[in-house]
Amino acid sequence: MASSALARTIGGWFTKAPQQAVAAEQAALRSDRFRLEREGDWTRLDAIVTRMESGRMRKLSDEDLLALPVLYRTAASSLSIARETSLDAALVAYLETLTQRAWFLVYGPRASLWSWFKRFLGGEWSAAVRGLGFDILVALALMVAGVAVGWLLVAANPEWYYALVSSGFADERVPGASREVLHGTLFGNQDQDGMSVFAAQLFSNNARVSILCFALGFAFGLPTMLLLIQNTALLGAMLWLYHGQGLLLDFIGWLSIHGTTELFAILLAGASGIHIGRAMAFPGNASVLDAAATAGRRAAQVMTGVVLMLIVAAILEGFARQLVDSTPSRLTVGGFMLVAWTGYFFAFRRGGKA
Amino acid sequence: MAIALPFRKGRAPRTPLDHEDRRRRMVITPEGVPLPFLLASRGARAAALFLDLAMIVGAMIGMTLILMKVAEGVGLDVEGKNPAAHAMQALGVLWIVALFLFRNAWFLFFELGARGATPGKRITGIRVAARASGSSGARLTTEAVIARNLVRDIELFMPLVFFFSAWAEGSDTDLAGWAGLAWFLIFAFFPFFNRDRLRCGDLIAGTWVVEAPKRKLEQALSTGTAARGTSAETGAQYRFSDADLAVYGEMELQVLERVLRDSREEAMRDVAQTICRKIGWSAGSGDERAFLEAYYAQLRARLETGMRFGRRKANKHSS
Numbered sequence: 001m002a003s004s005a006l007a008r009t010i011g012g013w014f015t016k017a018p019q020q021a022v023a024a025e026q027a028a029l030r031s032d033r034f035r036l037e038r039e040g041d042w043t044r045l046d047a048i049v050t051r052m053e054s055g056r057m058r059k060l061s062d063e064d065l066l067a068l069p070v071l072y073r074t075a076a077s078s079l080s081i082a083r084e085t086s087l088d089a090a091l092v093a094y095l096e097t098l099t100q101r102a103w104f105l106v107y108g109p110r111a112s113l114w115s116w117f118k119r120f121l122g123g124e125w126s127a128a129v130r131g132l133g134f135d136i137l138v139a140l141a142l143m144v145a146g147v148a149v150g151w152l153l154v155a156a157n158p159e160w161y162y163a164l165v166s167s168g169f170a171d172e173r174v175p176g177a178s179r180e181v182l183h184g185t186l187f188g189n190q191d192q193d194g195m196s197v198f199a200a201q202l203f204s205n206n207a208r209v210s211i212l213c214f215a216l217g218f219a220f221g222l223p224t225m226l227l228l229i230q231n232t233a234l235l236g237a238m239l240w241l242y243h244g245q246g247l248l249l250d251f252i253g254w255l256s257i258h259g260t261t262e263l264f265a266i267l268l269a270g271a272s273g274i275h276i277g278r279a280m281a282f283p284g285n286a287s288v289l290d291a292a293a294t295a296g297r298r299a300a301q302v303m304t305g306v307v308l309m310l311i312v313a314a315i316l317e318g319f320a321r322q323l324v325d326s327t328p329s330r331l332t333v334g335g336f337m338l339v340a341w342t343g344y345f346f347a348f349r350r351g352g353k354a
Numbered sequence: 355m356a357i358a359l360p361f362r363k364g365r366a367p368r369t370p371l372d373h374e375d376r377r378r379r380m381v382i383t384p385e386g387v388p389l390p391f392l393l394a395s396r397g398a399r400a401a402a403l404f405l406d407l408a409m410i411v412g413a414m415i416g417m418t419l420i421l422m423k424v425a426e427g428v429g430l431d432v433e434g435k436n437p438a439a440h441a442m443q444a445l446g447v448l449w450i451v452a453l454f455l456f457r458n459a460w461f462l463f464f465e466l467g468a469r470g471a472t473p474g475k476r477i478t479g480i481r482v483a484a485r486a487s488g489s490s491g492a493r494l495t496t497e498a499v500i501a502r503n504l505v506r507d508i509e510l511f512m513p514l515v516f517f518f519s520a521w522a523e524g525s526d527t528d529l530a531g532w533a534g535l536a537w538f539l540i541f542a543f544f545p546f547f548n549r550d551r552l553r554c555g556d557l558i559a560g561t562w563v564v565e566a567p568k569r570k571l572e573q574a575l576s577t578g579t580a581a582r583g584t585s586a587e588t589g590a591q592y593r594f595s596d597a598d599l600a601v602y603g604e605m606e607l608q609v610l611e612r613v614l615r616d617s618r619e620e621a622m623r624d625v626a627q628t629i630c631r632k633i634g635w636s637a638g639s640g641d642e643r644a645f646l647e648a649y650y651a652q653l654r655a656r657l658e659t660g661m662r663f664g665r666r667k668a669n670k671h672s673s
Contacts, residue, residue, distance in 0.1 A: 029576050029655055030662075042571065052468045076387040085661060087654050089608045090572040090615065097569045100389050104483065105468055107384070107493040113463045116496045208512070215508035218558065276558070293485075293498075293560030300501030300559070307458075307504075311451055318447065 031086035038078050042098060045071040049101045072102040120304070128301040129345045132271045135278065139228060139270035143263070146229040150236025164230075164237045173238065179245040186247065186254040187325055206262050207310050210269035214276075214303050218292060221277020228270045253327035256334025258316035264341050265309035272299035272306075309341075379550070381486040392565040393551050394480035399563055405474030410460055414453055421449065461503040466496060471566065481566040485550070498559040505555035509541035575614055576651040585644035592648035598633040599649075599656045603667035607657060610650050614643075622646055 048064050048071070079095040086092065111119065129136075153160040158175040165173075173185060209231050216223035242251035279295030280288055316337070324330050377393040425442070464472040471481040482502070484494040513534040520531030545551040556562055584591060613621050619642075626642040629635075629649060657667060 029651070029658065031654075031658055032574055032576055035574065039571070046571070055467060055469075073385060076383060076385045079389075080387050085658060087604060087607055087657055087661070088574065088576070089611055091574070094569045094571045096390060097567050099383070099387065100391070101566075101568070103383055103389065104470060104481070104494075107484075108468065108470065109466045109494055109496045109499060111466070111496045113459065113466050116466070211508055211512065215505065218554070289557065290560070292558060296501050296505075296558035297495065297497040297560070300504050301497055303504050304500055311454070315447065319444075 031082070031088060034081065034085065035088075035091060038074065041071055041074050042078070042095070045075055045102055046098055049098070049105060052105055053101070068102070069106055072099070072106045075099045075102060120301070123348070125301060125305045126345045126348050128298050129268060129305070131298055132268070132275050132302060135271040135275040136267065138274055139267050142225055142228045142270070143232045143267060146232030147236035147239065149229065150233030151240045152236075153233070154237045154240045161237050161241065164234050173241060175241060175244075177241075177245075179247070182242060182245050182247055183250070186250050206266060206313075210266045210306055210310065211303075213266065213269040213273045214299060214306075215273070217273030217276035217299065218280060219277070220281045221274045224270055224273030224277060228266070231266070250327045253330035253334070254321070256338075257321045257324060257330045258313045258334075260334045260338040261309055261316060261341065262313040264338070265306045265313060268302050268309070269306045272302045275299050379486065391483065391486075392567070394478075394563040394565055396545055396551060398478040398480050398565075399545070399551075399553075402472065402474035402478045402480060405477055406460065406472045407474075409473060410457055414456065418449070418453075458503060458507075461506070462500060465499045465503070469566075470494065475563075479566055480563050482561050483564050485552075485556070485560050485562045492560075494561065498561050500559075502553075502555035502559035502561050505558050506553075509544075509554050510538065513538040513541070572615065575611060575647060576654055585641050585648075588641050588644070590641060590644070592645055594633070594649060594652050596656070598635070599653050601632055601670060602629075602653055603669040603672055604657060605669035607650065607653055610646065610653070614646055614650060617643075 044064075044067070048060065048068055051060055052068075075095060076099050079092070079099050082088075082092050082095055150164055154164065154175075161175050173182065209227060213224045213227050216227065239248065239251065242248050276292060276295045276299050279291040283291035286294070316333075320333060321330075324333060374392060377395070379391045379393065380388050381391055382388050461472055464475075465482050469476060469481060470483065475481060482494065482499065484492040484498060486492065516534035517531050517538065520534060541554055544554050548557075550556075550562055552562060610625065613625050622642045626645050629646075660667065
């Protein structure tokens, strides 16, 4: 008798602990017999979860993948039974972590980064944009108002120009500049290094403005609205300046080549900010936090696209503007981009619901 | 009648042993099983962020250096106006875009994976999870992960860039620099001012960061020979009467379990002596483990039987 016990003890040193944790004939407690019956499922779930967590999804058999939700539910129910019937604290703690880990997998993100990106371009982005419909109208109205305000203010008193346009822009483009100087800022810049223009543009004022528009949305959207107005007032002031020398159309052409993309991006960013702000100010039946989270997720989708649009705008500014040097062709490129974006967002409706 | 403060509603009374109580949140899974989640400590989150940043910057610098070496080796030149230089500039642009996307993709790729954690988070043992709405758990969505990482740019990187560029430019942009710093500090300390330690990105995305523990299934303590009352070493029989077992409750049982699992000699001797004093036994020294295992198994059997009949004894003070 003693020798067999000894043999079992020594045998126990060499087998892995969990497998022989409860030897059948030894389980005196009812809770231990319960553990014995379920233990196989738990260790199998543990193995599957461990393999999935280490990223070796491919090596997982279909059988195991199908078994995961079932095993997860087994573990969850084992946990609630163990809590009611067993006082083995280590066992309950183990089941808690195991259930938690499996829960993360069963209720985890369904898409990898790549498959998400494909779905994103293939309909979810435009659906999210359409979901902001009302906010886009508000942002558009604010931007138009901003341009008008800028123009009118400067027209009434040119001093406003210096207040609206920061020194970074107003190098030689100031009220009273000659037509030649202004014309020179628009044409004949082919020698510029495309790469440095691009790099400067990527981290430019506009990229910052669009991200700020989104980020400040959680202050009920008010800073977003102010930012939109302030920045388009700048645009209005410059429009007025070039109009004064009869270069309005040329300026618009110069701007449109990347501006249609960029202003569109700012518009969407502003709309996202307003969307979040509106959700927080008028959460309806949901709590403020939940409303902000729901709006935040949709707005974040739009913002991911905005970042892509800003990259496109930077490439256009860095290269296309240097290569295309006449107003009609510039307007064509800009107009084409505008039509392309609008069409993509509002006419392209394959799959995806917002 | 005591006034219940609304924001303390539903919190379990704290036992003196429980250091983690402030960080614990109960979430009910869709199956209706309550699961405890432990919010990550702020230190662990900061450490994870720094680790990730170090890895990202390291990878970027390393890759750029390698590419520059390769370009040099092939004999390409970025300067000049010839078509080759233009092609190089275009490649340079692509590289800038790649680096820009890399930093964001790093967080997204790893947090969307099965671990829900970047390498930095993995090292510090934490992960991202969907915040419970009400008390029921929700699915962590791709959009939520994207949202929380987009906002990180605005919270941390942008104001810092703002601050440093203003600082480098000189004195006339002092105010902007300080505004950037204040902005950064507000968001950096945001997790200190809410109960769930949410960063702004967590707030927007509906996520929180929790600890991701792993545990092995431990050996059952109640199945050895000693647990049946027979000491393997001395052959002594330990049988406790109902009165001997009635003095302790569930809390003491768990302390005893911990002592047995830690398996430290002096702790076991102390506990064995305490129990002997309490129930009026005198067990010889040298056989504490067998004694304690026997007491543990029999106490657990008694308490579990009580549980099945709806009688629970929380600790030695309760009847």
